[in-house]
Amino acid sequence: MSPAIKPRLRRTLNGLVVGITITALSGCGTLFHPERKGQLDGRIDPVVAIANGVGLLFFILPGVIAYAVDFSNGTIYLPGTQTAGVDAMPLDENMDVAALEQLLSEKTGKRVSLDSELLLVEEVDSLDEALALVRMSGINDSERLATM
Template sequence: MGSSIRRSIALSCVLVMAINVSACGYFLYPERKGQTGGRVDPAVVILDGAALLFGILPGVVAFAVDFTNGTIYLPPGSPSVIDRHTSAIDTDRVRKVTDENGRAWLQMSIDGKSDGSGDLAGLEVTLTHITGLEVDADDIVWLQDATAMRAAISTQVTAR
C-alpha cells in the first residue's frame, strides 16, 4: 500500500511539472494570449527549450502551445526579462523631466552611465538604449540644475 501511494504522489508531481514546463509562456503570461506576432521573448524560448530536456514531445508541445496562443511574443514596446536584467542602467534612476516650454529631458546621475568610464560614447549608447532613439554624442548637454537647463534651452533656440 505504501509504495502505491508514493508512486501516485511521484506521478502527480511529474504530471504537474510536465504541464508547467510544457507551455511556460501560456501559464506565465496569460495576458499575452491572442498576440499574432512581434519580438519573441527570449526567456520563454529558453524555458520552452528546457522542456526539450524532458524529451522531444514536451519541448515541441511547449513551443507549439506558446506560438499558437501568441504567448511567446513580447507585447509591443516592452522589454523582455532578460533585457531588463542585462541592462547596465538602473532605469529607476532615470527620470523624464518636462520643462515649462514642453521640452522633454532625461534626468540621470553622472554615475548612471553604462560603462562607468565617463566618456560620451558610453553615455551615447546608454541614452540610445533608454530612449529607443538614436542619440548623437554632440547632442548631449550636461546640466547641473534647472537654471542651467533654461540657459541651455535659450542657447539652443538662439543657435537655430
C-alpha cells in the first residue's frame, strides 16, 4: 500500500465507525420514524428492534443506549395502537354535571365520571387550542387530527 492510501483508509474507517456510533446512540426508531414520538406502548417494530440490536454488535453500550432512547421516546412501537381525538361539542350553559357525564358517556361508549382523577375536561376557546392540547398530551393520531 502506498503511504497516501493509508491515511485515506483510516479516515474512511474512522468516519464509518463514528457514523455507526452516532446512529446507534441516537436510537434507530428516533431517526427512522420521528413521527412516532410520544407513543405510550404497543407492538414493538421488529425492524427498529433489529437495527438497535446491530448496535449491540459494536459493543454493548451503543445498543443499550439505542434501545433506551427508542423506548423512552416511544419510537420503537408500531403506530396505530394509541389514539386521541377532539370532538367539538357546544355545551348548554345550564348543563349540570350529571347531564355532562351522560353526554360524555354516550360519545365515548364508556361510563364517564367527572370525579375520576384520570379524566381531564377542559373548556377551550378554539379548535386549534384543543388540538394543541392533544398534541401536547404525547398521544399521536395524525390521521384523525388531519381530517378535522
